[in-house]
Amino acid sequence: MSVAQEFEAANANYASAFDKGHLPLPPARKVAVVACMDARIDVFRALGLKEGDAHVIRNAGGRTSDALRSVIISQQLLGTREIVVIHHTDCGMLTFTDEHLRNKIKSELKQNVDQIAFLPFNDLKQSVVDDVEALRNSPLVLDVPITGYVFEVETGKIVKVDV
Amino acid sequence: MSVAQEFEAANANYASAFDKGHLPLPPARKVAVVACMDARIDVFRALGLKEGDAHVIRNAGGRTSDALRSVIISQQLLGTREIVVIHHTDCGMLTFTDEHLRNKIKSELKQNVDQIAFLPFNDLKQSVVDDVEALRNSPLVLDVPITGYVFEVETGKIVKVDV
Numbered sequence: 001m002s003v004a005q006e007f008e009a010a011n012a013n014y015a016s017a018f019d020k021g022h023l024p025l026p027p028a029r030k031v032a033v034v035a036c037m038d039a040r041i042d043v044f045r046a047l048g049l050k051e052g053d054a055h056v057i058r059n060a061g062g063r064t065s066d067a068l069r070s071v072i073i074s075q076q077l078l079g080t081r082e083i084v085v086i087h088h089t090d091c092g093m094l095t096f097t098d099e100h101l102r103n104k105i106k107s108e109l110k111q112n113v114d115q116i117a118f119l120p121f122n123d124l125k126q127s128v129v130d131d132v133e134a135l136r137n138s139p140l141v142l143d144v145p146i147t148g149y150v151f152e153v154e155t156g157k158i159v160k161v162d163v
Numbered sequence: 164m165s166v167a168q169e170f171e172a173a174n175a176n177y178a179s180a181f182d183k184g185h186l187p188l189p190p191a192r193k194v195a196v197v198a199c200m201d202a203r204i205d206v207f208r209a210l211g212l213k214e215g216d217a218h219v220i221r222n223a224g225g226r227t228s229d230a231l232r233s234v235i236i237s238q239q240l241l242g243t244r245e246i247v248v249i250h251h252t253d254c255g256m257l258t259f260t261d262e263h264l265r266n267k268i269k270s271e272l273k274q275n276v277d278q279i280a281f282l283p284f285n286d287l288k289q290s291v292v293d294d295v296e297a298l299r300n301s302p303l304v305l306d307v308p309i310t311g312y313v314f315e316v317e318t319g320k321i322v323k324v325d326v
Contacts, residue, residue, distance in 0.1 A: 003194040003217075003245050004310035010211025011321045018319030020203060025253055027202035031166040037218045037233055039190035040183060042207045048173020054166075055200040058221040060233040069281060070200055070223040076267055078255055082166050090188055092241055104239055111302050118232060139274050147167035156181030158174045 023052035025078065031055070032074040034131070035086040036062035036093075040153045043086070047158075055080055061093040062086055063119045064131040072140055081144045083135060086158065087128050088151040093120045124150060128161040136163075186215035188241065194218070195237040197294070198249040199225035199256075203316045206249070210321075218243055224256040225249055226282045227294040235303055244307045246298060249321065250291050251314040256283045287313060291324040299326075 032055040035043050043049065043056050055078070057070045064071070064085060074080045098118050105113050121127035128148035135141045149158040195218040198206050206212065206219050218241070220233045227234070227248060237243045261281050268276050284290035291311040298304045312321040 002308050002310070003192050004247050004308065006192075007210040007247060008321065008323070011209055011319075014209050014211070015319040020319065021317040023203050023316065025201075025203075025255055029166050029169075032200070037195070037220045037237070038188075039217050039219070040186050040188075040214050042212075042214050043219075044205045044207060046174055046177050047170040048177070049205075051203050051205050054202050056202070056206075056221050057200045057223075058219050059230070060220075060236040066229075066232060067222070069229060069279060072268070072276075072279075073223040073255065073264070073281060074200070076264060076271075077259060084167050084170060092188055092236065096240060101236070101239060105235070105303065108239075109303060113235075113303065116232060116235075118236060140268065140272060140276065145165050145167065147165070153186065154184040156174075156178040156183065158171065160171070 020051040027052065027054050027078065027080055029053045030080050031082040031084060032057060032071060032080045033084045033086065034062050034064055034067045036060065036088055036091060038088055038091065041088060041151055046151065046156065061091065061119055061121065064135050066119060068138065068140065071135070075142050083144060083146040085128060085131050085146065085148040086151050087124060088153055089124065090153050091124065094122060094124065096120050125161055129163050132163040183214045190215065190217050190241065190243055192216045193243050194245040194247060195220060195234055195243045196247045196249065197225055197227055197230045199223065199251055199254060201251055201254065204251060204314055209314065209319065224254065224282055224284065227298050229282060231301065231303065234298070238305050244305070246307060246309040248291060248294050248309065248311040249314050250287060251316055252287065253316050254287065257285060257287065259283050288324055292326050295326040
């Protein structure tokens with residue numbers, strides 16, 4: 001059985017008890033979360049979100065430069081007015097460099113990806129600072145509260161980063 | 164109180180019962196999910212995911228072209244070997260055009276964003292087909308099972324799209 005088939009079975013169970021069919025499109029709590037795609041972060045549970053509360057944007061590292069299109073749509077078309085950025089301990093982005101990954105792809109897939117910035121980092125706290133500042137400095141992002149955190153995969157805690 | 168402060172309070176509760184501190188970095192079920200950022204989709208609950216199971220990549224529309232960096236990292240560095248793409252009914256991406264959003268930003272933020280493709284669509288099923296095919300045709304994505312779904316925000320069900 002593929003994982004997709006397992007998802008279908010689990011979803012049948014979820015849908016059988018579903019009572020959120022009335023929720024509107026704009027997020028009720030007017031917030032967009034930008035977080036890493038890491039499998040250990042259940043963003044809804046970790047932040048106390050319910051269906052309808054918040055936009056959840058996730059990518060490798062939770063990098064805000066790679067989330068800009070989504071943040072603009074979230075603010076301009078769907079009215080969010082706060083942003084929360086979440087990176088985490090033991091992140092895969094701490095384990096490689098652009099050169100390393102580009103060489104792996106060149107060797108194994110025979111493709112040149114020198115034009116792709118994979119956005120790894122070597123300092124976790126600094127990566128949160130950089131990503132919050134990138135949003136604050138962008139002329140395409142509204143002047144709204146932006147808060148950065150490190151999620152500790154060892155404890156489940158979010159720890160605020162001063163920016 | 165900012166939403167971020169509400170998240171901190173909810174997270175203290177989550178962390179107090181946290182027992183997942185031992186989980187490894189690579190996703191246990193070797194799958195990456197690409198889904199829309201929409202507030203009404205709790206990807207973990209809707210698909211029966213637990214912490215540690217799957218990479219969850221989310222952006223406006225769940226567009227795979229905007230998820231490519233993350234998918235490559237997921238496959239090349241963290242061993243995922245299946246992809247599930249999820250778009251949904253009542254999506255914000257059905258409500259605008261690039262021209263509309265570019266003009267809004269030009270008018271309100273005084274910024275020229277003609278170089279940004281916001282990736283809206285006007286046919287939901289076709290958008291899933293397009294995004295699954297884009298992954299299948301990419302020389303940077305491994306030849307793995309890729310399945311596309313429409314999540315119905317009215318019912319909580321995922322409905323498979325034939326691609």
